[in-house]
Amino acid sequence: MSPWDPRSVIAAKRDGHRLAPEEIERFVLAFARGEVGDGPASAFLMASLLNGLDADETLGMTRAMVASGDTVSFAGLGRPTVDKHSTGGVADGVTLVFAPLAAALGLAVAKLSGRGLGHTGGTLDKLEAIPGFRTDLAPADIERQVADVGCAVAAQSPSLVPADAALYALRDATATVPSVPLIAASVMSKKLAIGTDLILLDVKAGSGAFMKTVDEARSLADACRVLAAGAGRRAGVAVTDMSQPLGDAVGNALDIAEAIALLRGEGAGRLRELAVWFAARALETVEGVAFDEARARAGAALDDGAALERFGAMIEAQGGDPRVLDDPSLLPRAPVIVPLLADRSGRLAAVQAEAVGLASGALGAGRMRRGDPVDPAVGIVLRPKIGDRLAAGEPIGEVHARTEDEAAGAGRRVLAALEIVDGPVDVPELVHTWWGP
Numbered sequence: 001m002s003p004w005d006p007r008s009v010i011a012a013k014r015d016g017h018r019l020a021p022e023e024i025e026r027f028v029l030a031f032a033r034g035e036v037g038d039g040p041a042s043a044f045l046m047a048s049l050l051n052g053l054d055a056d057e058t059l060g061m062t063r064a065m066v067a068s069g070d071t072v073s074f075a076g077l078g079r080p081t082v083d084k085h086s087t088g089g090v091a092d093g094v095t096l097v098f099a100p101l102a103a104a105l106g107l108a109v110a111k112l113s114g115r116g117l118g119h120t121g122g123t124l125d126k127l128e129a130i131p132g133f134r135t136d137l138a139p140a141d142i143e144r145q146v147a148d149v150g151c152a153v154a155a156q157s158p159s160l161v162p163a164d165a166a167l168y169a170l171r172d173a174t175a176t177v178p179s180v181p182l183i184a185a186s187v188m189s190k191k192l193a194i195g196t197d198l199i200l201l202d203v204k205a206g207s208g209a210f211m212k213t214v215d216e217a218r219s220l221a222d223a224c225r226v227l228a229a230g231a232g233r234r235a236g237v238a239v240t241d242m243s244q245p246l247g248d249a250v251g252n253a254l255d256i257a258e259a260i261a262l263l264r265g266e267g268a269g270r271l272r273e274l275a276v277w278f279a280a281r282a283l284e285t286v287e288g289v290a291f292d293e294a295r296a297r298a299g300a301a302l303d304d305g306a307a308l309e310r311f312g313a314m315i316e317a318q319g320g321d322p323r324v325l326d327d328p329s330l331l332p333r334a335p336v337i338v339p340l341l342a343d344r345s346g347r348l349a350a351v352q353a354e355a356v357g358l359a360s361g362a363l364g365a366g367r368m369r370r371g372d373p374v375d376p377a378v379g380i381v382l383r384p385k386i387g388d389r390l391a392a393g394e395p396i397g398e399v400h401a402r403t404e405d406e407a408a409g410a411g412r413r414v415l416a417a418l419e420i421v422d423g424p425v426d427v428p429e430l431v432h433t434w435w436g437p
Contacts, residue, residue: 006036006044013047021060024053028064032163038170045167045176053181058223059230061181065189068163072110072139073195077147080286081108081196084278085187087220088114088122090208090357091245091382095123095153096259097275097302100310102282103150104301110146111153112160112190115367115374124155125366129253129332129376133320149313161189178210184223192231198286198437199228199235200278205432206243208353214239214432225435234437236281240274241428244351244386247271250360251379253331254400260325263311265303270385270430272302277431285437332377334400338407340382342390343415347425349386352417356382359413363401378402380414387427390420 009027012019027044030036053061074081082102086092099109113135115122124135137145137154145152156165164186171177191199201224204210205217217239228235247269249258262272276298283294301307312322324330360366364375381397384390399414401407 006030006040010040010043010047013044013051016051018054019057019060021056021063024057024060025064025067028061028163028167029068032064032068032166041167042170042174042176045171045174045182048182049176049179052179055223055226055230058181058185059227062185062189062192062227062231065161065164065167065185066192069161069193070139070159071193071195072142072160074108074110074143074146075195077108079106079108080198081110081146082198082200082282082286083110083112083191083194083196084200084202084282085111085191086202087183087187087204087210087217089204089206089242089246090353091247091250091255091271092204092242093126093247093249093255093259093271094202094275094278096126096255097262097271097307098278099151099153100263100314101275101279101298101301101307103310103314104306105279105283105297107150107282107286108146109151109153110142110194110196111151112156112194113153114156123153125374125376126252126255127153127318127320129256130315130320130324131330133315134318137318145314145317149317150310151314152318153314154318156190161193164189180220180223183220184227188224188227188231191228191235192233197234198282199233200282201225201235201237202274202278203237203239204242205239206241206353206428207351208245208357209242218433221433221435234285236285236437237435238278238281238431239433240431242353243428244353245356245382246274248381248383248397249379250356250382251365251400252374252376253333254379254381256324256331257328260308260311260328263302263308263325265305274430276302281434281436334377334379334402336401336404336407338399338401338404338411339395340380340397340399340411340414342392342394342396342420344420345390345392346420346422348384348388348390348418349421349425350419351382351386355417356380356414359410359417362413363399363406363410375402380410382414385427387425
């Protein structure tokens with residue numbers, strides 16, 4: 001029997017042939033073990049980008065990623081477990097609110113999150129703005145914390161889906177990131193490695209998302225849904241709006257302060273609405289509660305402090321300072337805070353959310369390359385939403401920066417990203433599509 005040659009896999013995909021899932025699994029696992037180098041793996045990724053992967057091939061890649069490392073199990077926990085994932089956007093703090101909210105409703109949330117890159121924020125960067133907060137939890141620590149507290153949000157450890165981390169680094173270096181099958185495999189491998197009862201996926205669409213149109217987002221959402229079904233896992237998948245920043249805060253400590261306010265029952269808006277919506281969908285799916293009743297329960301858990309208490313318990317369990325819940329001034333604070341004033345009157349008709357995210361990133365709140373440092377204190381607060389009426393000179397937010405010059409530059413970029421008109425404006429739907437399990 002002749003030895004297996006990984007070049008045959010590359011050549012087949014290069015020439016547009018369909019590969020057996022087992023061939024892809026073998027190739028990915030060999031790469032994870034170091035038996036296939038970065039060069040052949042890069043060639044395979046480029047061939048997959050150009051010629052595509054069908055559902056079975058993508059499932060084979062996903063299974064191999066999961067098999068490359070450890071998995072986390074919650075057998076015998078005694079309450080339903082949920083894992084929620086967002087494809088990322090600007091001012092997307094849903095996880096910060098959803099995780100403790102779902103825990104307060106009697107569910108358990110186990111979440112592997114990522115760091116910000118480009119114009120999108122990262123949940124781990126936000127949480128690490130809390131003094132002392134640790135995100136590097138071992139799988140056993142995640143299991144224990146979910147049992148004790150009801151929720152854990154942690155980084156992808158080296159022992160969980162290591163093939164995904166290695167392949168993503170290659171995709172980033174070889175310009176093969178924008179492939180729906182490769183994105184879906186990356187997303188779902190991390191979800192399938194965590195043995196929850198329900199996976200919730202939030203696929204963003206709009207100027208602040210990686211998928212700029214609803215149709216593109218639906219394509220990715222459907223690919224993820226097919227992978228979940230192929231793996232025998234229950235998943236609810238939503239396509240939601242990212243045509244404008246979801247919340248008001250675009251930063252790290254600023255996002256935490258906004259999340260704390262919502263968990264205290266203070267304020268309303270699209271961020272609260274979507275966190276409540278996902279918590280209600282989780283209750284509806286795993287507990288059989290009618291959606292309207294589930295949504296009312298979720299809103300009550302925010303207003304009565306139950307979700308805030310769970311957030312404090314999660315912070316303390318992960319080494320953070322829970323005093324930030326009562327005193328947000330303990331969070332990092334920028335030395336320069338400049339009001340953002342509307343430069344014209346009218347209705348807000350559109351926001352180039354990506355431009356707002358990049359303006360915040362340029363202040364230091366984000367990173368252009370993996371490994372770049374992040375400044376937890378800086379960022380932008382932009383309060384108006386599409387459809388709101390603005391008056392020239394009216395305060396509409398703030399820029400939090402290290403210097404006056406940086407604040408002025410970011411302010412100009414944000415104002416240039418706003419389209420203000422005199423006539424009526426259509427407010428975008430918050431949820432475009434929902435596929436239940």
